[in-house]
Amino acid sequence: MKKIFLLAAAAFFAFAASAQISGARKPIFYSVSFPNAQHHEAEITMTIPDAPSGSLKVRMSRSSPGRYATHEFGKNIYNVRATDGEGNPLTIEQIEGDVYEISVHPAVVNVSYTLFGNHADGTYVGIDASHAHLNMPAAFMWGIGLASRPVKFAFNDLEKYGWKVATQLKHEADNVYSAPDLQYMMDSPTELAAVKTNYWELVNTNGKKQTMGIAVHSDDDQATIDNFAKMVQKVVLEERAVFGEQPNYDFGSYTFLDDVHPTVFGDGMEHRNSTCIVSGAEKIGGNEKYLLGTYSHEFFHSWNVERIRPKSLEPFNFEHANMSNELWFAEGFTQYYGEMLLVRSGFNTVDEYTGTIAGLVNSVTASPAPAKFPPTQMSRYAVFTDAGVAIDATNYGNIFTSYYVYGGATALALDLRLRSEFKLTLDDYMRQVWLAYGKSGRAYTIPDLQAVLGKLTNPKFANTFFSDYIYGIKKNDYQALLANAGLLLQKAQPGKGWMGRVQSKPSNGGLMITGSTISNTPIYKAGIDAGDIILKIDGQEAKSPSAFADAVKDKKPGDKVAVSYKNRTGNHEATIILEESPAFEVVTFEKAGKELTQQQKDFRSNWLSSKVK
Known part of the structure; x- marks a missing residue:
C-alpha cells in the first residue's frame, strides 16, 4: 500500500501542472495498480488537489451510462483510507x-481503496491475470461537487501483465490518460489486456479524417481480427449512409472494445466515442455474424442516444436510477436498425431477417403488456428491468414488454408506412x-420528435401516429404493411392446440409451476399460476415438464384438457x-408460393438493399 501511494503521489505531482489550462483547477488523479489481479482485486488511489474547504464527501456511483436501473457499486470497495499529501492519515467516515466523508482535511487529499471485480460485462468490473475490464462507475470513487474538474489516470503494472490500454480516454503519455470532466470519465470504459487491434482511417463526408478501430481481447489470431475488422467496416459505412455523415468523434477516433471469452458475460454498452462489447463465445472466429449484431446495434448508438439525446438523461445522474420516457426511440429504433442494417450490409439474407421481423411483431401483438401499456410507460419501467436485480417475484411477463422490441416494432411500422404512404423512409x-438535435447537441423531448415527423410528413399524420402508437396502445396493421415488401404475416401454428408457455419443475409428487402464467393464455384463464403443483394433466401423471407439450401435441383449438392440481388451499x-x-411468423411470398409483383420487388429492394455509394 505504501509503495502504491508513493507511485500515485509522484505521478500526480508530475502531471498536475500540465492541467493548468485557462485557469482551470488541477485535475483529480487516479493511480490504478494490480498487485492481486489473480484474486480479482485492484488498488486505487484518488488524489484530489485544491480540495474545497469544509467537509469533503466522496462516493461510489449507483448508476452507469447506458444502464437505467440502480446498481450498488459501493459493495465491492473496501480498505478505504484517507491521507494528506504527505501520507499522514485523515479521518474518513462511511456515512452511507x-x-x-472527510470532515477535516488540508488542500491535498488522497483516498485509497481496494476494488474487487469478477463480472466482466457492460456495467461491472472484471479483473484477473489476463485483463482488467473497467467500467468506470463500478470502479472509481469521485468527489461530490467536483464533477467539472478534469481527470487523469495512471494505469500501472501494464508491463507486468503484458497489457495494453484500450479506451476512449485521451492518451497523454506512457500509461497516463485523461478525461475533461466526470461525465466523460464515467462514459469511458477501459480494457487493460493483451488486446489485438485493427485500425483504419475513414474520411467523413465533411472531409475530416477519423480513426476507426477494434480492440479485441480474445483467443483469436491477428488474421481473424483483421478479417473481422473488414466486416465491421461494412457495417460502419452502412450506418453512416443512414445519417449521411458520422459524428465528429472527440479526439478524432472511435473504438469498438471487445472482450470475448466463456468466462465473461454477454453484453453491449454504447459510449460517446467507443462501445463496450462483451461476449461469452469461445472466440470471434466462427461467431462473426453473431457478434456483428451487437456491433451494429451499439455503433448506431453513437448517433442515437449518445448525440441524439433525450433531455431526460441530461445530465446523467450517477447517484440513482435515470428514468426516461424516450427509450422506445433511443433503444427501440436502434434495435430495429441494428438488425435491419445487417441485411443492407449483406451479412443476413431476407429469409434470415424474416425471423427478426416476426419477433418484433409478436412482441406487440402476442404479449399481454402492449395491449395495456404504451411504449412510454415501458420506457419508464427500465429503472426496474435494465439489469436490475429483484429477489422477490415479479409479474413482468404480464406487465412489461421490453422497450427494445416495442420500439423496434414501432420503428418497423413507421418505416413501412413512410415508404408506402409518403414515398419517404425512416432514414429520412x-x-x-x-440535424435538428444530434448534430446541434440539443437534447430532445417526445414533442420534439413528433414535430420533426410533422415537418417531414404533415402535422396530422404525426399527431395521429404519436397519439395512437407512442402515447397510446393502438397497433399498426403489420400484415398489410409487410405485404408491400412481399412478406407474408401468418399464424405460426395454425390449427394447433395451445395452452401457453409453462415453466415448471418436479416437486412434491407433481410439477410445480415456477413462473407466473401469462394472462392471455388458456392455462392462466383456467386459474392456474405459480406455486400450483400439477398432479395429472389430460389423465396422465405429471412427472416431467414435457407433460404440458405432450398433452396438447395432437389437439386443436377448442379441445379441453383436464388438470388435477394442489396448492395451499387444497x-x-x-x-x-x-x-x-x-x-x-413471417415468410417471403416466394416461400409461400405467392407471386411477387415488380412493385413489391422494388419496395423490398429500396428498403433492404445497401445505401453505401
Missing part, C-alpha cells in the same frame, strides 16, 4: 453505503432528427380450453 426521419380440478397460439 456508498458515501464517505432519422437524418432530420440528427386439491383442485380445472379444465384448460385450448386456443390457437397468437404468435405469427
Whole structure:
C-alpha cells in the first residue's frame, strides 16, 4: 500500500501542472495498480488537489451510462483510507453505503481503496491475470461537487501483465490518460489486456479524417481480427449512409472494445466515442455474424442516444436510477436498425431477417403488456428491468414488454408506412432528427420528435401516429404493411392446440409451476399460476415438464384438457380450453408460393438493399 501511494503521489505531482489550462483547477488523479489481479482485486488511489474547504464527501456511483436501473457499486470497495499529501492519515467516515466523508482535511487529499471485480460485462468490473475490464462507475470513487474538474489516470503494472490500454480516454503519455470532466470519465470504459487491434482511417463526408478501430481481447489470431475488422467496416459505412455523415468523434477516433471469452458475460454498452462489447463465445472466429449484431446495434448508438439525446438523461445522474420516457426511440429504433442494417450490409439474407421481423411483431401483438401499456410507460419501467436485480417475484411477463422490441416494432411500422404512404423512409426521419438535435447537441423531448415527423410528413399524420402508437396502445396493421415488401404475416401454428408457455419443475409428487402464467393464455384463464403443483394433466401423471407439450401435441383449438392440481388451499380440478397460439411468423411470398409483383420487388429492394455509394 505504501509503495502504491508513493507511485500515485509522484505521478500526480508530475502531471498536475500540465492541467493548468485557462485557469482551470488541477485535475483529480487516479493511480490504478494490480498487485492481486489473480484474486480479482485492484488498488486505487484518488488524489484530489485544491480540495474545497469544509467537509469533503466522496462516493461510489449507483448508476452507469447506458444502464437505467440502480446498481450498488459501493459493495465491492473496501480498505478505504484517507491521507494528506504527505501520507499522514485523515479521518474518513462511511456515512452511507456508498458515501464517505472527510470532515477535516488540508488542500491535498488522497483516498485509497481496494476494488474487487469478477463480472466482466457492460456495467461491472472484471479483473484477473489476463485483463482488467473497467467500467468506470463500478470502479472509481469521485468527489461530490467536483464533477467539472478534469481527470487523469495512471494505469500501472501494464508491463507486468503484458497489457495494453484500450479506451476512449485521451492518451497523454506512457500509461497516463485523461478525461475533461466526470461525465466523460464515467462514459469511458477501459480494457487493460493483451488486446489485438485493427485500425483504419475513414474520411467523413465533411472531409475530416477519423480513426476507426477494434480492440479485441480474445483467443483469436491477428488474421481473424483483421478479417473481422473488414466486416465491421461494412457495417460502419452502412450506418453512416443512414445519417449521411458520422459524428465528429472527440479526439478524432472511435473504438469498438471487445472482450470475448466463456468466462465473461454477454453484453453491449454504447459510449460517446467507443462501445463496450462483451461476449461469452469461445472466440470471434466462427461467431462473426453473431457478434456483428451487437456491433451494429451499439455503433448506431453513437448517433442515437449518445448525440441524439433525450433531455431526460441530461445530465446523467450517477447517484440513482435515470428514468426516461424516450427509450422506445433511443433503444427501440436502434434495435430495429441494428438488425435491419445487417441485411443492407449483406451479412443476413431476407429469409434470415424474416425471423427478426416476426419477433418484433409478436412482441406487440402476442404479449399481454402492449395491449395495456404504451411504449412510454415501458420506457419508464427500465429503472426496474435494465439489469436490475429483484429477489422477490415479479409479474413482468404480464406487465412489461421490453422497450427494445416495442420500439423496434414501432420503428418497423413507421418505416413501412413512410415508404408506402409518403414515398419517404425512416432514414429520412432519422437524418432530420440528427440535424435538428444530434448534430446541434440539443437534447430532445417526445414533442420534439413528433414535430420533426410533422415537418417531414404533415402535422396530422404525426399527431395521429404519436397519439395512437407512442402515447397510446393502438397497433399498426403489420400484415398489410409487410405485404408491400412481399412478406407474408401468418399464424405460426395454425390449427394447433395451445395452452401457453409453462415453466415448471418436479416437486412434491407433481410439477410445480415456477413462473407466473401469462394472462392471455388458456392455462392462466383456467386459474392456474405459480406455486400450483400439477398432479395429472389430460389423465396422465405429471412427472416431467414435457407433460404440458405432450398433452396438447395432437389437439386443436377448442379441445379441453383436464388438470388435477394442489396448492395451499387444497386439491383442485380445472379444465384448460385450448386456443390457437397468437404468435405469427413471417415468410417471403416466394416461400409461400405467392407471386411477387415488380412493385413489391422494388419496395423490398429500396428498403433492404445497401445505401453505401
